[in-house]
Amino acid sequence: MSIIRDIQQTFRRLPGVELRSTWRSQQAYKCHSHPQLSIGAILDGQTRCVCHQQEYLLQTGDLMVIPASTPHSCNPLAGQPRSYHMLYLAQEVRPQPALQVIRNPQLFHQYQHIVALIERGETRDLSSAIHCLLNALPASGNPPSALRPLSQQLQAALTDNLQSPPTLDALAYGFSLRKETLIRTFKQDTGLTPGSFLNIARVEFAKSRLRAGEALADVSYQSGFADQSHFHRTFVNYTAATPRQYARSISDNK
Structure with missing residues (x-):
């Protein structure tokens, strides 16, 4: 490897x-x-x-x-x-x-x-x-399906505050649903678990801040990661690149 x-x-x-x-x-x-x-x-x-x-x-x-x-x-x-x-x-x-x-x-x-x-x-x-x-590319014959209101509300709740999003237990309680039902419905609509969706949202936000030239430690905190090790590991898992590789390469070609 x-x-x-x-x-x-x-x-x-x-x-x-x-x-x-x-x-x-x-x-x-x-x-x-x-x-x-x-x-x-x-x-x-x-x-x-x-x-x-x-x-x-x-x-x-x-x-x-x-x-x-x-x-x-x-x-x-x-x-x-x-x-x-x-x-x-x-x-x-x-x-x-x-x-x-x-x-x-x-x-x-x-x-x-x-x-x-x-x-x-x-x-x-x-x-x-x-x-x-x-x-030259064929267009899709089927427009993307709209998310059900529950999944839309869950997305909004998870991304409203990346540093301190609500837990799934709290969200399930707020929606008067079992946590398993919440996860299953969200995955049916989006193809992702709520945890994966949150990680991807954090990584995309981190990329936007790295493009703006902000320091890795600041970006890690702003994106809601527990520490820089957590930031590094999650970024690699979802992008197959390190935050430093992305930041350095983007800044080199501004």
């Missing part, structure tokens, strides 16, 4: 888009989601992606489209490193592309062109290149 701090990875951010590039990594992720539409490209090796209880084996030259807020995991085959890019598109994308694996050399080339523009910091042609790629 490669040591996470020794893995070569970069994070670059331009208006509306973030690019992650990771090389020769065996690091796995926990099931997670992103608030943005994400599109991955396998540059070398193989990756096993699990989404909606379906498994996809991705190979060199494949693209994987993951709609916003869709729980998934994309992990290496045992003992085999892989290299990949991930594009996170922050702008509102309508209609939302469908979850799909794409094996199309022309679209892979278009994706690599977008990567090259980001790496060179060229913003002039970036928006049109992204728009061209998105237009």
Whole structure:
């Protein structure tokens, strides 16, 4: 297993888009989601992606489209490193592309062109290149289902105060439900347990503060982690990168 701090990875951010590039990594992720539409490209090796209880084996030259807020995991085959890019598109994308694996050399080339523009910091042609790629992707025939009010209220309660969110026991009491019913309903709606959802929300908030240049210790506290060790461990589990790797790489390309 490669040591996470020794893995070569970069994070670059331009208006509306973030690019992650990771090389020769065996690091796995926990099931997670992103608030943005994400599109991955396998540059070398193989990756096993699990989404909606379906498994996809991705190979060199494949693209994987993951709609916003869709729980998934994309992990290496045992003992085999892989290299990949991930594009996170922050702008509102309508209609939302469908979850799909794409094996199309022309679209892979278009994706690599977008990567090259980001790496060179060229913003002039970036928006049109992204728009061209998105237009080539089939749109989802089914709009995402709205969460039930219970799950919406639970999300709001968990994210209202990341430093001191209510316990599940307290929430279950407030909703007059058994804790098990609360967890089951939330997972049916979101694909995540409340604990995983809270961890992901904390990690996403931490990333936003790291992008703003704040110190790791301050970000750890603001995000609601018990200590820096807890922050580091959770960040690695859900991003396959350390907070320091992310902070340093983002600050290097501002």
